[in-house]
Each structure stands twice: as structure tokens, then as C-alpha cells.
Amino acid sequence: MFRALGVLRLVVLLNALGIYLWRFHGYAHSAVGWLVMAALVGWTVFVVWAYAAPHHRRPWLLVADLLVALAAIGVSPYVKGEGLNATLPGFWVMGVVLAWAILWRWVGGLSAAVLVSAADLAVREDFTQRAYGNIFLLVLGGTVVGFLSGLLQQTAAQRDRAERAAAAAEERQRLARVVHDGVLQALALVQRRAPELGPEGVELGRLAGEQEVRLRGLVQQDSRELLAPLGTLDLVQLLAALQTAQVHVAFPGTPATMPAETASEVLSAVESCLSNVRHHVGREAEAWVLLEELGDRWVVSVRDDGPGIPEGRLAASAAEGRLGVQQSIVGRMRDLGGTATVHSSPGQGTEWELEVPRHPERPLVGS
Amino acid sequence: MVVDDHPMWREGVARDLTEAGLEVVATAGNGTDAITRFPAARPDVLVLDLQIPAPNGVAVTAEVVRQDPSVRVLILSASGEQQDVLEAVKAGATGYLVKSASRAELVAAVRRVALGDTVFTPGLAGLVLGEYRRLSDTRGAAATGRDETPRLTERETEVLRLVAMGMSYKQIAERLFLSHRTVQNHVQNTLRKLQLHNRVQLVRYAIEQGLDELDEGPSDRS
Numbered sequence: 001m002f003r004a005l006g007v008l009r010l011v012v013l014l015n016a017l018g019i020y021l022w023r024f025h026g027y028a029h030s031a032v033g034w035l036v037m038a039a040l041v042g043w044t045v046f047v048v049w050a051y052a053a054p055h056h057r058r059p060w061l062l063v064a065d066l067l068v069a070l071a072a073i074g075v076s077p078y079v080k081g082e083g084l085n086a087t088l089p090g091f092w093v094m095g096v097v098l099a100w101a102i103l104w105r106w107v108g109g110l111s112a113a114v115l116v117s118a119a120d121l122a123v124r125e126d127f128t129q130r131a132y133g134n135i136f137l138l139v140l141g142g143t144v145v146g147f148l149s150g151l152l153q154q155t156a157a158q159r160d161r162a163e164r165a166a167a168a169a170e171e172r173q174r175l176a177r178v179v180h181d182g183v184l185q186a187l188a189l190v191q192r193r194a195p196e197l198g199p200e201g202v203e204l205g206r207l208a209g210e211q212e213v214r215l216r217g218l219v220q221q222d223s224r225e226l227l228a229p230l231g232t233l234d235l236v237q238l239l240a241a242l243q244t245a246q247v248h249v250a251f252p253g254t255p256a257t258m259p260a261e262t263a264s265e266v267l268s269a270v271e272s273c274l275s276n277v278r279h280h281v282g283r284e285a286e287a288w289v290l291l292e293e294l295g296d297r298w299v300v301s302v303r304d305d306g307p308g309i310p311e312g313r314l315a316a317s318a319a320e321g322r323l324g325v326q327q328s329i330v331g332r333m334r335d336l337g338g339t340a341t342v343h344s345s346p347g348q349g350t351e352w353e354l355e356v357p358r359h360p361e362r363p364l365v366g367s
Numbered sequence: 368m369v370v371d372d373h374p375m376w377r378e379g380v381a382r383d384l385t386e387a388g389l390e391v392v393a394t395a396g397n398g399t400d401a402i403t404r405f406p407a408a409r410p411d412v413l414v415l416d417l418q419i420p421a422p423n424g425v426a427v428t429a430e431v432v433r434q435d436p437s438v439r440v441l442i443l444s445a446s447g448e449q450q451d452v453l454e455a456v457k458a459g460a461t462g463y464l465v466k467s468a469s470r471a472e473l474v475a476a477v478r479r480v481a482l483g484d485t486v487f488t489p490g491l492a493g494l495v496l497g498e499y500r501r502l503s504d505t506r507g508a509a510a511t512g513r514d515e516t517p518r519l520t521e522r523e524t525e526v527l528r529l530v531a532m533g534m535s536y537k538q539i540a541e542r543l544f545l546s547h548r549t550v551q552n553h554v555q556n557t558l559r560k561l562q563l564h565n566r567v568q569l570v571r572y573a574i575e576q577g578l579d580e581l582d583e584g585p586s587d588r589s
Contacts, residue, residue, distance in 0.1 A: 185375075
């Protein structure tokens with residue numbers, strides 16, 4: 001940004017010099033004017049060099065820059081004599097205002113523009129419409145450039161963050177490959193071989209199996225994370241994390257992206273179903289979770305092979321004021337504009353079917 | 368034939384199969400070896416890990432099925448990299464087992480695959496279901512063209528759903544009042560249609576590529 005400003009400063013310097021060479025014959029003290037122009041040339045070359053290095057962009061440099069501009073404006077009436085209609089530096093002052101704007105955002109741009117304008121007005125004998133136009137543009141320009149500069153820096157910072165995130169994701173994927181090739185294979189092997197060692201081996205194998213599933217879940221989760229846009233979650237990823245040695249999760253190969261709140265409500269409902277399984281069927285009971293994506297809805301089914309819920313039991317417990325299952329599963333789904341149905345008969349296991357509309361403005365009618 | 372890049376695994380699996388009375392005709396540690404040894408070994412079943420040094424399991428599956436359409440490929444994968452499994456299935460694999468499965472499950476799976484059965488996990492069934500829905504999706508249909516997108520019959524969808532929900536073929540047969548064999552046929556059909564569709568797509572792609580070359584390159588036929 002400062003390189004562009006450097007070019008601009010040279011252009012406005014040449015402009016100021018040109019005007020001076022064209023008009024200096026009529027000036028009252030042209031010798032002092034030459035000194036002022038020489039000083040402007042020297043200062044411009046110095047600041048273009050100084051601003052090029054970020055560690056030079058300190059407050060003292062900006063203040064000095066502004067003071068030079070103010071001084072050049074201040075000596076203008078003495079050099080030019082009566083009837084001043086333009087200051088010696090002229091448009092050159094915009095370089096200072098823009099430097100303030102770039103470093104100190106819109107506040108800096110506005111302050112520098114106001115100070116320069118005030119100095120400009122102070123040395124004039126009369127206030128013309130042209131002078132007002134220049135001041136107006138300067139104040140407006142300083143502020144707008146300051147604002148844009150802030151915006152640009154924010155964007156650059158965001159881009160840097162995104163690049164860092166991408167680099168981190170890449171590293172995670174590399175780690176995932178390493179973990180996959182080594183640790184997961186070893187855990188799977190332990191799980192398979194350990195039961196042959198006897199009763200203790202069975203326990204060992206079970207532990208290895210659980211850890212393998214968890215680790216695999218973690219490793220895969222990260223690669224999916226980046227796919228979901230802001231404010232949304234991929235239900236596939238959330239459900240996949242539920243996978244354990246007892247809980248089997250099946251899902252389509254495409255992400256099921258939905259508003260984050262919807263996704264976590266569905267997840268809570270599924271967790272309630274699973275905790276019911278553990279509670280009513282047994283801690284080691286197996287359960288299956290299936291996510292399907294239909295045209296207008298997502299369907300999550302949770303099944304177990306347990307004894308089933310006797311008919312009327314849910315309605316009865318709701319009537320008794322125990323709202324556990326009703327509230328946590330049916331209520332949640334209803335709030336999302338969806339439905340929850342349960343199929344169960346003694347000896348046939350229990351099946352929950354949770355449906356969520358993909359377009360909540362059109363709630364599902366029945367199922 | 369057993370293909371896996373981990374010597375421990377490869378030997379373990381081979382030993383389990385031998386102990387169960389099956390004959391291991393060859394082993395390989397990477398895709399190149401697998402493809403080179405395949406024609407001489409002529410196995411009935413290929414037990415294949417997907418994550419092997421190039422060419423990977425999907426490519427190996429496609430190549431061996433091309434050479435010998437009667438070979439059965441059982442994917443044995445620790446990764447749970449489900450998308451790869453789906454690709455391998457589309458390329459012609461008819462079975463999928465996670466590596467954490469027990470020896471008994473492995474031996475049973477190899478025997479079933481050898482008989483022409485399909486071996487499904489609930490996870491794979493869920494993926495296949497999702498793949499059909501993706502293909503029949505309006506966008507998918509528009510991209511792949513007219514009416515050739517494979518579709519499942521209602522019954523096939525029902526069976527596949529129940530497989531995805533972890534029910535055994537026996538349980539499904541009882542629930543839907545079907546014979547065990549009918550359930551198996553339905554499951555096999557779901558895979559067959561997908562594999563057929565995949566082959567049609569590949570052939571079309573090859574033709575398009577070939578025609579493009581003729582159009583662009585200096586032609587000696589004209």
C-alpha cells in the first residue's frame with residue numbers, strides 16, 4: 001500500500017514543482033519559495049524511503065510529515081504575496097493525509113484532513129467555492145481511504161487465518177495417515193488376537209477395540225470439519241462421533257449440512273434414544289443408528305435388539321407425569337417441525353424414527 | 368489371495384484362513400505386486416486392504432475384476448474410509464469387513480463371498496443407500512443423463528435400509544415374510560446395478576476421451 005502511496009507522492013510533488021516553475025515569476029519572495037520546494041523534494045524522497053520499511057512507520061514520522069505539510073502551507077502567503085489562491089504544496093498535502101489514513105484508519109485520515117484544511121483556510125484571505133470543494137474532497141478522501149485501509153487489513157488478517165487453518169488441516173491429515181497406518185492397525189490387531197489369550201485377553205481386546213473406534217472417529221472428524229459452512233454443522237460428523245464398539249452408525253457418503261441448532265437438537269434426541277437402550281436393554285447392548293437423506297427430510301433411525309417397549313408404556317409414563325422420553329425425543333423433534341415415531345413390540349427390539357424437515361418453513365405432515 | 372501392506376496383518380490373515388482349511392495361493396504387500404501375481408495365482412477370492420502402496424485397493428479391484436470377472440473381492444479395511452469402500456464396491460468388490468472383525472467372522476465372510484454372496488456391513492449399506500439417492504437426485508440425474516441412473520425397487524430399498532440398521536438377513540427375512548435367499552438376492556441386486564452403472568459410466572468416459580483424441584490429434588484415418 002505504501003509503495004502505491006510513494007508513487008502518488010512523487011506525482012503530486014512533480015505537480016507542485018511544475019506549478020511553481022510556471023508561476024514563480026509573479027511571487028513576492030521566490031528565493032524563499034525555491035528553498036521551500038527544495039525542502040519538499042528532500043522530505044518527499046526521505047518519507048518515501050522511510051515509509052517503505054514497516055519499522056519506520058512510527059508516530060513521530062507521521063507527526064513530522066504533517067508538520068512539514070502545515071509549515072509549507074504556513075509560508076505560502078509570505079512567498080506568494082497578496083491574493084493567495086493556492087498554497088505552495090497544493091495537492092502535495094494529500095500524501096500526508098493518506099499516510100495517516102492508511103496507518104491510523106478513518107480516524108487518522110479524518111484528523112489529518114481537518115488539520116490540513118484548517119491550516120489551508122487560515123492562510124487564505126477569502127473563502128472561495130473552489131477552496132471549499134478541495135477541502136471537502138480532502139476530508140472525504142482521507143476518511144474513506146482510512147476506512148478502506150482498515151477493511152483491507154481485516155481481510156488480509158482473515159486470509160492469513162484461513163491459510164493457517166488450511167495448513168493445520170493438511171498437517172492433521174498427514175497425522176491421520178500416520179495414525180491410520182500404525183496405531184489403528186496395531187489396535188485392530190490387538191482386538192483380534194487378544195481374545196485368544198483367555199479371559200483377560202477378552203477385556204484387553206474390547207479396550208483396544210473401543211479405542212480404535214474412538215481414534216478413527218477423531219481422525220476422520222477433522223477432515224470433514226472444513227466442509228461445513230459457518231453456522232451449520234454436518235450431522236454425519238456428529239453422528240459418526242457416537243460410534244463405539246456397541247453403537248454402529250451408518251450414513252450416506254455426502255455431508256448432511258444443516259443449521260447448527262437443528263443438528264445439535266437431533267444429536268441430543270439420538271443420544272436420548274441411545275441412553276434408553278443402555279438403560280432398558282443393558283450397558284453392553286448393541287444399537288444401530290442410520291442417517292438417510294430424503295428429498296425433503298432427513299431421517300435418523302435408531303434400533304436395538306432388546307426386549308422392546310410394552311404397548312402403551314410410553315403413553316402411560318407420560319400420563320403419570322414422567323416426561324422423560326416424550327420430552328427429550330418427541331418434544332425436541334416437534335420443535336424442529338419434525339416427527340418422532342417409535343415402533344416396538346415385545347421381543348422385537350425398539351426402533352425410533354426421527355424425521356427433520358430440510359426446509360423448516362414447510363413442516364412435515366405426518367410421516 | 369491376501370493383499371495387505373502390513374506384514375503382521377498379512378501373515379495373520381493368511382494363517383487364519385489356512386487354519387480354517389482354506390488355501391492361500393498368494394500374498395502381496397502392494398498394488399503392483401497384487402496385479403502382477405494375480406494372473407498366475409488365479410484365486411477365487413481376493414482379500415484386499417484398501418490402503419496399500421499404489422495402485423490402491425480401488426484400482427486393484429477394478430483391474431482384477433476386469434481380468435477375471437468371476438473373482439470375488441472382499442475388502443478388509445481398518446480405515447473405515449467409507450468413501451473408498453464405496454468406490455471399491457462400485458469397481459466390483461462384493462464384500463466389506465472391518466479389520467476389527469473376529470477370525471470367525473473373517474473366515475465366514477471369505478466363504479460367503481466365495482459362494483457369490485455379498486457381505487455387507489450396516490455402514491456400507493448406509494453408503495450404498497446414500498449413493499442411490501444421490502444418483503436419483505434431480506441434480507445427479509441431470510449430470511449423468513436421461514433415464515439410465517440406477518434405481519432401487521421399493522423392496523430393495525426396504526431390505527437395504529434394514530441391513531443398514533444392523534439386521535441380519537435372517538431377521539429381515541422374518542420381518543418381511545421373505546425367504547433368506549430372496550433377501551440375499553435383493554442385496555446382491557443393489558450392488559450389481561451400481562457396478563453396472565459404474566462400468567457404463569467408465570466406458571462412456573473412455574469413448575468420449577478417445578473421440579476427443581481423434582478430433583484433436585493428427586488423424587491418419589481421414
